[in-house]
Every structure is written in structure tokens, then in C-alpha cells.
Amino acid sequence: MLRGDITVAIRNAVMTELAEVGYGRLSIEAVARRAGVGKTAIYRRWSNKLEMVMEIVSEIAERKVPLPDTGSFAGDLQLLLLIVSTALRHRMASQIIPDLMAEAARNPQIAETLQRALRTHQTAVGEKLIGQAITRGELPRGTDPDVAVDMILGPLYWRLAVARQPIEEDYLEKFTAAVTAALRATA
């Protein structure tokens, strides 16, 4: 029986190492070193760097995020923005996600794993959010959830993970107003 505490130590080490040096330069030896573990313990669990990283990352990525339902679209939206922006501010997310995204452009297996994890949540959240708003009459019936998701997550991701600019206090409010107006116009 594989020891659970060792597995946990390895998982943590992989995530830390991933944030620090990225997938490309992540080495099994460094993971073992950081976890305070023999290489054998790792190879007893996974046979590859790729397999190891994918198993660990997708396990984390598939944790369900509770969908907001505050009673109004503006409330839902602001809460969602808050959740996403908080998540993206964390070092783990803001370093690991872009890194794996870049890697996904090269490795189909990474791409598939990531896309599944990401798109599943994405469309789920988008459709629920937009659906609720339409039911409430806050958005026109023809609103495109696809465009909506892009208009919501895109700027946030851009600003936090790409441009790496801070989000000031009034930004989220302006942004909420902008997105609401934008979505009404897509119908």
C-alpha cells in the first residue's frame, strides 16, 4: 500500500515546482528533492513526468466551483468576477495556468486535459449565469452565452494573468456595467 502522506508531499512539491520553474523545466529529481522523497516513490506512482503532472493538475482543476445565484444578474456577475479575480491573483493559478496553457499549444494531451477541465466549468457557469438572467428578464432572449463568457473571462484573464496589472476598487464596478451593457447588445 502506497503511503498517503508521501503522495500528498509529492503532489504539493509538483505544484510548487510547477509554479517556480514551469512544466518545461520541471524535473522528477527536483520534485523528489523538494518533497523529501526518493525518486522511487514517484516512479512507483506514475511512470512519466507528463502522466504525473496531468493526474495531479486535473484532479485539482476538476474541483467544482459553486455557481453564484444572488438573485440578480448584477449580483451574480459581480460575485463571479470577485471569485475569478481572487483565484487568478494567487500565485499558483496565475503562474501555473498560463504556463500549462502555453505548453498545451505543443502537447495535445495537455491541451485536451486542460480544455476539458476549463471548458466544462466555463460553459456551465456561462449558461447558468446567462440562463438565470434571461429567465429574470434582465437580458434579452437571444443573448449568446458563448460571447458572454469571452466578454467576462477574457478581460479579467488578460488583465490579471497577461498584462499583470492590478485591479483597482472601481474597476470591477465599471467592468460590471460594461459587461452588462455589452451582453444586452449581443442579442
Add this chain to the structure above:
Amino acid sequence: MLRGDITVAIRNAVMTELAEVGYGRLSIEAVARRAGVGKTAIYRRWSNKLEMVMEIVSEIAERKVPLPDTGSFAGDLQLLLLIVSTALRHRMASQIIPDLMAEAARNPQIAETLQRALRTHQTAVGEKLIGQAITRGELPRGTDPDVAVDMILGPLYWRLAVARQPIEEDYLEKFTAAVTAALRATA
């Protein structure tokens, strides 16, 4: 005198290699191999992998892009979207940019180089675009160019470089309408 054709061959090799394996795994030997050149030719020009990549990338990144002025905001916007989306569809851009972005989270020098190249263009385009529209009376005076840039580039980058979904015909139109509505609401 260093031979120009050799320099060109190296530059091309670096870009190709960068797209193929990413910065983290890019090796001088591989660049030399691909360029059909000795390692000595490379070390005669740059002393580092970092220095080499930075010099080459920033040279390319700083090429000026003509700013659109079609006479109307909708026209400007649609042209800009077309330019950016075409650029991001190219393998070079869609692989190298996210890769360097991810790397920038770790390496301050890469971050600084990239940010300068990116933000310079970004704010220039944004301010010109928004400024023109305000002058024409198409957008209210208080329109925030900062938010505007995020609302324009964010979704595009997200969709093309992150989610890697195609952009259908009617998407750009819907998107143009959405952005226009969004910006009117940020004042």
C-alpha cells in the same frame, strides 16, 4: 564583420525553436543545429540564451503596427479586431506569446521587455482609438481607455490564445456591437 545572412538564419531558428519547444526548453545547440550554424557563431553575437532571445523578440515586437483610422469608431474597431485576430491566428504569435508571458511570471527581465513592448502599443492604440471616437462624439467624454483596451484585447486573446476556439463569421460583428455598447457604459 559578422555576416548578415548568418544572423538572419539564427533569428529565424530562434523563433521557430521558440514556437516548437518554448523558452524553457530552448537550447543554444538546437538553435545552432536548426540554423545550420556553429555554436561559435551564436556566442559571437550574444552571450546568453536570455540575452539572445530578448534581443530577437523585442526587435520583432517593436515593429510599429499602423493604427487604424477609418473615419468611424465601428470601422476602426472592426479593423483593429481583424488585425489582432489575424496576428493571433499565426502559429508564431499564438505559441510564442503565451509562452513568453508564462515565462515572464518568473523572469523579471523577460517581464519588463514584454510589458514595455506590449503596453506601449496597447496604450497607444487604445488612446488613439478612444480619442478619435470621443472627438467624433461616438463615445462619451469619460470613456476609460484602460477598461477599453481590456474589453477589446481580453476577449480576443482569451478566445484565440487561451481557449483556442475558432472565430466564426458573425462573431466579430456581435463582438463589435458588444464592445461598443460596453464602452458607452463605462463613462
Add this chain to the structure above:
DNA sequence: AAACGGCGGAACGCAACCGTTACGTCGTAG
């Protein structure tokens, strides 16, 4: 008490790169 199995540690042969050096070739400037 004995057997089992996961563990860390150490070492294996192999491969890739690093950054540097020495050498011989070849085109061009003087």
C-alpha cells in the same frame, strides 16, 4: 516470529547541453 512491501539512498549507463577552446577553411579588404 516471520514475511511482505513501501520507503530513502546510492549508484548505474545514457543522453543532452552548457560555455569554451583549438584548428583549418575561405572570402574579402587592403
Add this chain to the structure above:
DNA sequence: CTACGACGTAACGGTTGCGTTCCGCCGTTT
């Protein structure tokens, strides 16, 4: 015609990582 300098090739010693193997330790199970 000569001298220079950029070039490719090859090799250097050193480092890092791969994936594997063997060992001895130790807690659990039986």
C-alpha cells in the same frame, strides 16, 4: 598577395536529468 576575421567542426570537462536497479531499514500484517 597577404592578413584578417568570421566561419564550421570537433572536442573539452562539467552539470543535470532520465529511468532503472539494488540495497538495507522499518512498520504492518499474518
